[in-house]
Amino acid sequence: MAFPIQQALETSRRSSSPKTHIIKASHGHAFEVKKGEQFRVVDLYGEQIVDFAAWVANTNLIQKLSMSYSRYHLSGVQPAVGECLWDNTDEPILRVVEDTVKVHDMTFMSCNPEFYQKMGAKHHRSCATNIAEKMQFYGMGSYLEVTDPFNIFQNTPNYSLKPLGTSKPGDYIQFEALKDCVCAASCCPYVRSAFPATTTGDVTTCLP
Ligand SMILES: [Zn+2]
Numbered sequence: 001m002a003f004p005i006q007q008a009l010e011t012s013r014r015s016s017s018p019k020t021h022i023i024k025a026s027h028g029h030a031f032e033v034k035k036g037e038q039f040r041v042v043d044l045y046g047e048q049i050v051d052f053a054a055w056v057a058n059t060n061l062i063q064k065l066s067m068s069y070s071r072y073h074l075s076g077v078q079p080a081v082g083e084c085l086w087d088n089t090d091e092p093i094l095r096v097v098e099d100t101v102k103v104h105d106m107t108f109m110s111c112n113p114e115f116y117q118k119m120g121a122k123h124h125r126s127c128a129t130n131i132a133e134k135m136q137f138y139g140m141g142s143y144l145e146v147t148d149p150f151n152i153f154q155n156t157p158n159y160s161l162k163p164l165g166t167s168k169p170g171d172y173i174q175f176e177a178l179k180d181c182v183c184a185a186s187c188c189p190y191v192r193s194a195f196p197a198t199t200t201g202d203v204t205t206c207l208p
Contacts, residue, residue: 023050026189028130030137032057033177038097040174041152041185043167049188051110051127051149054085054093057180061139063089067106067148078104084178085150093181098174103166105151107159111190112143130186138182152185 022044023029033039041050056063069086070079079085081099084092110131116124132143140146153167 023185023187025187026125026130028127028134028184028186030131030134030182030184033181033183035177035180038174038176039183040098040172042170042172043101043153044169046167046169046171047153048167049154049190050152051131051186051188052152052183053131053147053149053185054087054181054183055135055138055147056087056089056093057182061135061145063087064147065093065150067150070150071106074106076106078102078106085175087179092178095176095178096173097176098172100171101153101167101173103153103155104173105154105156108149108151108154108156110146110149110186111188125189127186127188127190130189131184135182135184149186151188154188 021029021031031039041052043050052065054065055061064087065085066088069088069090070084073086073092074083079096080102081096083096085094085096087093110127112126112128113124116122116126126143127149128143128146131146131149132140135146152173153171155166
């Protein structure tokens with residue numbers, strides 16, 4: 001399916017400082033954004049969940065996006081366009097600028113090695129290790145340091161196991177950084193319908 005990729009690249013060409021990164025299926029990506037810059041996470045093929053985390057730059061990974069602070073400020077409801085995600089210093093860190101899906105999750109942890117091992121799948125890729133792998137450059141030593149993620153495009157209200165993804169090809173969410181940040185995203189390798197499949201065949205792109 002070439003169309004969504006072409007569309008994403010076209011979108012990136014229209015932005016003022018285009019920079020597109022295709023995240024390989026079941027892999028991760030880390031990128032820096034400055035305060036005031038915007039970036040977008042695009043689902044190229046549809047129904048792809050993206051575990052997303054962020055840290056305030058130059059804080060030794062101590063100040064970070066916090067789902068508990070975000071849930072508190074948003075009364076447990078995912079952010080609407082114009083609303084923010086919060087960090088663990090009780091300040092807004094990211095603002096949602098555009099959102100074509102409006103279905104995301106603020107409750108689930110990232111999938112991790114133990115999660116897959118308990119289901120009999122050793123050496124399965126996971127969002128926690130994908131993020132840790134890319135955050136190693138910024139000083140992360142272990143996937144156990146990965147913060148609870150904002151699960152983009154994940155459809156799990158009240159822990160219900162609905163069809164996990166509701167996004168269509170080309171759907172996206174766009175954020176404005178309210179602080180200088182390092183962000184990380186993982187193309188979630190979990191496939192509920194075909195476990196233990198190792199990849200989803202989907203890719204996602206960020207446009208810092
Ligand atoms: Zn995952």
